[in-house]
Amino acid sequence: MRDDFPLPDTDWEPAREFWAGAARHELLIPRCDTCAAYCWYPRPTCRQCKGESFTWTPMSGRATLFSWTVVRHAFLKQFADEVPYATGLAALDEDPSVRLATRLVDCDLSALTFEQPLEVAYRDLAFPGIERTVTAPFFRPR
Numbered sequence: 001m002r003d004d005f006p007l008p009d010t011d012w013e014p015a016r017e018f019w020a021g022a023a024r025h026e027l028l029i030p031r032c033d034t035c036a037a038y039c040w041y042p043r044p045t046c047r048q049c050k051g052e053s054f055t056w057t058p059m060s061g062r063a064t065l066f067s068w069t070v071v072r073h074a075f076l077k078q079f080a081d082e083v084p085y086a087t088g089l090a091a092l093d094e095d096p097s098v099r100l101a102t103r104l105v106d107c108d109l110s111a112l113t114f115e116q117p118l119e120v121a122y123r124d125l126a127f128p129g130i131e132r133t134v135t136a137p138f139f140r141p142r
């Protein structure tokens, strides 16, 4: 296990551009150069046309809430200071079949609703005992 776990591995090739974009407060999703489909999670070939060339494309950061759960018990000790928090899937406005696993912030955890409008909100992931932080795209109600 990496010594900065549970931070995401921002050097992992398939998602490196995603994390580099987040550091600049840009939400980037790979788009197929052949058929223009968004392809999330990154993979070597397009699900629609089997194309193998993609361009990381800026998204508006607008989405709707597809599903969520409120975490009340930390399943890892590194999250002990974070609970309770909501984690869920944000369906992007550009293509609602593109759903990002994310955290929901700046919200009343008991007032979240299906298809609630969201917008991206960048936050630094930080954990006790780890010097490095990683900027991540979370979502909040809009």
Ligand SMILES: [Zn+2]
Residues within 6 Å of the ligand: 032, 033, 034, 035, 036, 037, 046, 047, 048, 049, 050, 051
């Ligand atoms: Zn394609």
